[in-house]
Amino acid sequence: MFLPVSEKVSTIKARPSRVAAGALLVFAGLTVVPTTPARAQNFFEELFGIGRAARPPQPPRNVPVQPPPQQPVDPAAPAPGDGAETRPSVPAPPRQPVVLRVPAEDNVAGQELLLNGLNGSLKIERNGSAYTALMSLPGTKISQPTESCTVKLNGGKPVSLSAEGRAQGVSRFSASSAECPLRLEILDGSVLATPLGSGPACTFTAADCETTPSGLWGPGAASLIPQAGEFDTARGVADKAVRDNYKIMTQRSRGSDVRPIVQEQAAFSSDREQACRTYAREGAHGYCHLRFTEARAIALATRLGANTATPTASNTAPRPRRSRAPVEGMNPDAPGAEPFADQ
Template sequence: PAPPAPPKPVVLKTPNDDAVLGQDLQQNGNAGSLRLDRAGGGYTARVTVAGTKVSQPTESCKVALGDGQPLTLADQGKPNGVTQLASAGPACPLRFEILEGSVMVTPLAEAESCVFTASDCATTPKGLWGPGAAALLPRAQEFDSARGVADKAVRENYKVMTQRARREDVRPIVTEQAAFSADREQMCRAYVREGAHGFCHLRFSEARALSLATRLGLSGAAPTASAAPRPAARKRPAPAVEGMNPGFEAGAQDQ
């Protein structure tokens, strides 16, 4: 028998940046607000972060970054395969990665939390900002199918990474892959009704697959055929019982 073909990198479709523009997104689908817009040749963001009061941790609070004015964002290109933007203000600088229908937000400061002393408010804006559960639940089956494609792309690209790496570089790649799975679980468990629709897991996996493809030198490549969702399998009819089905012999010949 011929040896199995070596794994090939899988490229997923790049997210449509325009799809999130003008949309009101929320952290984990239920907190704060984020709205991206174009301004001239760049992007702006209106961000309100939710948190808890420093003096009374049992009470909630909100802070509008930039006093509610649009924040000018620096376009950092696509180092991980998706558009990456950054706010440059001294108060809670953030990185925004545009995914499909959502935005991954990461604080740029060493601490993941942002404390606003004047507002007596501590916030942790890190996470996936996207639609609420009401908009996601009807698409649960679609997300489940797409996640299978994304997870396969992650596995294939990970295999290619390890095969191409030098022996001393394999262990860090394995450690990174293990951290990806743990980080995805930790981040997505906070998304509202995640267990019912799987939206966060899907977007997190897609981002990982695109990042690996970019590191493999496939940035901007056309989506590969293996990344296309598989059509639903057709159910085969139950086999006929000989002697009871007049068309048995003809059906057997067709098979």
């Protein structure tokens, strides 16, 4: 079917008018868009659904919200925290003192000990339940302080020792000598001597000799150096025992009672350094520091009421196992061996 020429011309003329109308609509839409960047951004967010249009609808304010329905509770069911699965809270047990092995009172009987491992002589003998001591005290001459001297206690005769119990954990004895009364504390392989007179020195006028017997009487340095490794291990155990017992004592004390304990602990460290600095080659083996520290740990445990008869820590280093020497003929794989020689 063909249109007349006049109708074709009218159709062609109508198309430009439609294009112009569409352009006017686009221009009108652009004139509505805000000119500022923020408003333009909001317009495009609303246009593409990424602005407020994408947010979920908010409920109106001041409208009560219905709580979710609760599940019915079974009256026979145990309440939370009850039942067989609940374990009662058990308070932590109080810290107990650390107890080291207490030396036997006769562990030094028959041994000859030296003052600071250098000179003098102390030998304790046991006769049944009684103990005696033979002592030679080193010192300096009163008339010539630059010259050394040695005087025998009680004229070289055995001095009776009186037992004084274990007030500080270790065995104590007293030597009632008129010239030089002493208190002897029995440590492990050594004896700690303390003068009971008015001062640290004992004067023997007839012998023109002044002695200072206070200190640790123990073995010589030559026999201690090979055991330096064992002493170092035991010293670590003893130091820890002193720290733990000291902490327990301060925790059990109240207010004003703590200060004397702190001062006593500081005095112990100072006294140990002063007493052990004169021991023969102390820096090479540490024997004196070890024995002083063990005595301090035992004394603290005793004051804390611990049972010192049952040690809770071992301050004795384990001895290394002796390697067995190879037996000839027992290893068939050894060079030159003939395992089937006797067959």
